[in-house]
Amino acid sequence: MKKWFVAIILLVVVGALAACGSSSSSDKTSSDSKNIKFGATAGPYSDMLKKAIIPGLEKKGYKVEIVEFSDYIQPNKALNNDDIQANLFQHSIYLENFAKENKMDLTALIAVPTAPMGIYSNKFKSLDEIADGATVTIPNDPTNGARAFNTLQDEGLIKVDENANPLTVSEKDIIENKNNLVFQPIEAGQLPRSVDSADLAAVPGNFALAAKMDLLSALTLENMLDPYRNIVAVKTENKDAQFAKDIQEVIESADFEKVIDEEFKGFGKPEWMKK
Structure with missing residues (x-):
C-alpha cells in the first residue's frame, strides 16, 4: 500500500509541475494572438505608437501594450526572448549589427517616418x-x-x-x-x-x-537615406505572422500618414511613402 501511495503522490506532483510549465509557456504571446506587446524607447517613437499605430491595430481587434525602454540594448533582447512581439526605436543598420553580434534572428518589417538630422x-x-x-x-x-x-x-x-x-x-x-x-x-x-x-x-x-x-x-x-530611418522589427520567424501583416497594413494606411503630417512635423518619410 505504501508503494502505491508514493506512486500516486509522485504522479500528482509531476502533473502539477507539467501544468505549471504549460502555464509559464502560455505567458508568451503566440504569433496569432490578438495581444501585442510593442517595445519602444520613451520619446517620439513611443508617441508614434500611441498616436499613429496603436489606434489602427485596435480597430483590427488587437489589445496593445507599450513597453518602454531606457536604452538601446534591452528592446532587442526582449524581442528575441518573446517578451515583446515588435519594437520601434532603431534603424536597420543598428538592427543588423546588433543581431549579428548577439546571434539573434531579427528582421526589419517596415520603415517609418523618422526625425532627421x-x-x-x-x-x-x-x-x-x-x-x-x-x-x-x-x-x-x-x-x-x-x-x-x-x-x-x-x-x-x-x-x-x-x-x-x-x-x-x-x-x-x-x-x-x-x-x-x-x-x-x-x-x-x-x-x-x-x-x-x-x-x-x-x-x-x-x-x-x-x-x-x-x-x-x-x-x-x-x-535621410532609408537605412538610417527607424524601422519596426520582429523576430524573423514572425515576419509573416498575421500580427506582423496587420502592423504593416496600419503603417501603410492613409490614417497613419495623416497623423504623421499633423503630429510629427519635420519627420522625413521613407521612400515607400513617397511613391
Missing part, C-alpha cells in the same frame, strides 16, 4: 551666411558622422569623393571644403548643447527632440 545655428540665419573657418560640431560615432557629412554635401558646403560609401563617409573622404569648415566631433548626446558654443551643429533628430528643439528651426534638414 538638422544643421542648427544660433549665429547664422541661413547657410548663405556661413563664414569662412566656421566650426561645426558633428557626432563622433561613424554612423551619425557619415550622416552629417552627407547633409553638408547635399547643401554644397563640402564635396565628398564620389567613390566613398555614403554609409561610411568620414572627414578623410572630403575633397573640397570651400568654407574651410572646422569639424569638432563630440558625443551625439552633447550636440544640442553645442549649438550655443559652435557656429554650426549637426544634431540627430532624436537628440534634438529630447532637448525640446524644433526640427523646423534647423537651417536645413537631412535628406
Whole structure:
C-alpha cells in the first residue's frame, strides 16, 4: 500500500509541475494572438505608437501594450526572448549589427517616418551666411558622422569623393571644403548643447527632440537615406505572422500618414511613402 501511495503522490506532483510549465509557456504571446506587446524607447517613437499605430491595430481587434525602454540594448533582447512581439526605436543598420553580434534572428518589417538630422545655428540665419573657418560640431560615432557629412554635401558646403560609401563617409573622404569648415566631433548626446558654443551643429533628430528643439528651426534638414530611418522589427520567424501583416497594413494606411503630417512635423518619410 505504501508503494502505491508514493506512486500516486509522485504522479500528482509531476502533473502539477507539467501544468505549471504549460502555464509559464502560455505567458508568451503566440504569433496569432490578438495581444501585442510593442517595445519602444520613451520619446517620439513611443508617441508614434500611441498616436499613429496603436489606434489602427485596435480597430483590427488587437489589445496593445507599450513597453518602454531606457536604452538601446534591452528592446532587442526582449524581442528575441518573446517578451515583446515588435519594437520601434532603431534603424536597420543598428538592427543588423546588433543581431549579428548577439546571434539573434531579427528582421526589419517596415520603415517609418523618422526625425532627421538638422544643421542648427544660433549665429547664422541661413547657410548663405556661413563664414569662412566656421566650426561645426558633428557626432563622433561613424554612423551619425557619415550622416552629417552627407547633409553638408547635399547643401554644397563640402564635396565628398564620389567613390566613398555614403554609409561610411568620414572627414578623410572630403575633397573640397570651400568654407574651410572646422569639424569638432563630440558625443551625439552633447550636440544640442553645442549649438550655443559652435557656429554650426549637426544634431540627430532624436537628440534634438529630447532637448525640446524644433526640427523646423534647423537651417536645413537631412535628406535621410532609408537605412538610417527607424524601422519596426520582429523576430524573423514572425515576419509573416498575421500580427506582423496587420502592423504593416496600419503603417501603410492613409490614417497613419495623416497623423504623421499633423503630429510629427519635420519627420522625413521613407521612400515607400513617397511613391
